[in-house]
Amino acid sequence: EAGVAQSPRYKIIEKRQSVAFWCNPISGHATLYWYQQILGQGPKLLIQFQNNGVVDDSQLPKDRFSAERLKGVDSTLKIQPAKLEDSAVYLCASSLGGPGQIPYGYTFGSGTRLTVV
C-alpha cells in the first residue's frame, strides 16, 4: 500500500517569501491533517479536512497560512509571507473515519522541512 506522499522534502526560503507544500493521502482516506513540528517539540495540528471540507482550523494562523483540499484528495498548505518562526517540519497525515470516530489507519508522511532565513 502506498503511504502518504509529501513534497518537497526540504525547502529553504527567505522571510517574507511564500511557500507551498503538497500532500497526497492514502487512497480512500477521507480525513487529512496538517501538523507543524517545531524542533524539539511534538507535532501540533494546524488543520483537519474531512473530504474537501474543513473540520478544524482553530490553530491555523490564518493571516499567513492557508490550506485547501480540492476534490477531497490532494491537499496544499501555503505560507505567505513566511516568518522565521515558521521554520519547522510540516507533516501531513491521513486516516479512515471522521468526526466523532477514533481515527484508524492513521498514517503520517515523511514531512517537509522548512527553513526560513
Add this chain to the structure above:
Amino acid sequence: AQSVTQLDSHVSVSEGTPVLLRCNYSSSYSPSLFWYVQHPNKGLQLLLKYTSAATLVKGINGFEAEFKKSETSFHLTKPSAHMSDAAEYFCVVSEKRSGNTPLVFGKGTRLSVIA
C-alpha cells in the same frame, strides 16, 4: 480539553537494561492513547495503541504500555533496550466525541541507549 504530559524530556539507559518512558493524560471523554517513535530524519511510526480493549497493550519491537485509568497514566516499557531504540518517543491522546478527533501529541521524550 485533552492533553498529555511526558514526564521526562530525556531518558538515558544502558543497552540491555529496561526502558520506562512515562506519560500522563488528561481527557474529558474515553480516550484512545498511542505511542509513536520518530528516528532522526525519519517519519513518525506507530508503536502501539490503546482503544478501550485490553489495558496492557503490546506493540512492535518488544514495547508495551499499560493503561491505568485510576492513575491517568500510559507508561511505555521495554524489558531490554537495544541500540536501535535510540529515538524520540511521543505519547498521544485522541478522544471519541462529536466534532474533530485529531491526535494531540506530548512534547516528546528522547531516549538514549549507551553501549
